[in-house]
Amino acid sequence: MRLRGRKGTREELERQTDLVVLDPRAYKGRWAERFGNANPIHVELGMGKGRFITQLSAQNPDINYIGIDMFDQLLHRGADKAVKARAEHGRPELRNLALVLFNIEHIEDIFAEGELERVYLNFSDPWPKKRHHRRRLTHPNFVRKYIRLLNANGEIHFKTDSEMLFEFSLNSFADLGLRMRNITFSLHRDGNPAFNVMTEYEAKFVEQGKPIYRCEVVVGSAALERHEAVLAEADKPARPSIRQEA
Ligand SMILES: C[S@@+](CC[C@H](N)C(=O)[O-])C[C@H]1O[C@@H](n2cnc3c(N)ncnc32)[C@H](O)[C@@H]1O
Numbered sequence: 001m002r003l004r005g006r007k008g009t010r011e012e013l014e015r016q017t018d019l020v021v022l023d024p025r026a027y028k029g030r031w032a033e034r035f036g037n038a039n040p041i042h043v044e045l046g047m048g049k050g051r052f053i054t055q056l057s058a059q060n061p062d063i064n065y066i067g068i069d070m071f072d073q074l075l076h077r078g079a080d081k082a083v084k085a086r087a088e089h090g091r092p093e094l095r096n097l098a099l100v101l102f103n104i105e106h107i108e109d110i111f112a113e114g115e116l117e118r119v120y121l122n123f124s125d126p127w128p129k130k131r132h133h134r135r136r137l138t139h140p141n142f143v144r145k146y147i148r149l150l151n152a153n154g155e156i157h158f159k160t161d162s163e164m165l166f167e168f169s170l171n172s173f174a175d176l177g178l179r180m181r182n183i184t185f186s187l188h189r190d191g192n193p194a195f196n197v198m199t200e201y202e203a204k205f206v207e208q209g210k211p212i213y214r215c216e217v218v219v220g221s222a223a224l225e226r227h228e229a230v231l232a233e234a235d236k237p238a239r240p241s242i243r244q245e246a
């Protein structure tokens with residue numbers, strides 16, 4: 001991602017204490033205190049310019065959202081977008097979003113076990129060279145960390161334009177014994193699905209006509225039970241229709 005530096009960005013971030021968190025280690029195990037409620041916490045790892053997480057947070061006031069990235073400029077853009085998204089949704093008072101400056105490699109330093117309900121991985125860097133595969137955010141070493149941080153309702157939602165990263169990631173999830181659902185090799189085949197909030201990268205790739213790969217990973221025990229129940233329901237034979245006597 002190309003970033004144009006601007007003087008004073010860090011100072012501005014330091015002033016935006018309602019949205020921006022520059023010392024996330026201080027909140028490990030205490031994010032509920034920061035949000036002032038015990039609502040579920042959904043995290044986007046590598047939020048970029050923040051379109052996805054700011055839109056979701058404005059749409060869903062009963063979920064707490066955290067967007068993480070490692071560049072000041074991106075957090076700054078995200079903060080601007082959050083203010084705009086809240087205004088557009090007529091909810092300028094919302095406080096359910098935190099934008100965090102941090103390197104995801106050390107994610108276990110900022111969240112306690114079971115503190116998260118959902119991890120979003122959107123268009124993570126593909127790191128094509130074999131010697132860099134360990135840096136992929138869906139490498140088993142990362143996914144093991146996410147599993148520890150997710151609660152009983154925990155899920156991972158992953159989308160990418162990279163076929164190669166998608167293949168790698170499906171194998172990574174499968175190697176860890178995780179269940180996957182709603183796997184698609186073309187999320188936008190019939191237009192943008194109603195549930196889907198597009199990211200900046202996604203909008204660009206869709207415009208170029210590239211397919212978007214997506215899957216959901218069911219991690220927590222309660223999430224798994226719900227998924228099994230949905231499958232069992234779908235498997236039931238259709239009820240015979242009652243024949244009307246003449
Ligand atoms: C390809 S961009 C995707 C941005 C956004 N999710 C989207 O779909 O538009 C990947 C983002 O992940 C961030 N990122 C990559 N590795 C990271 C790490 N270890 N810690 C924090 N952010 C990271 C990058 O800075 C970049 O903003």
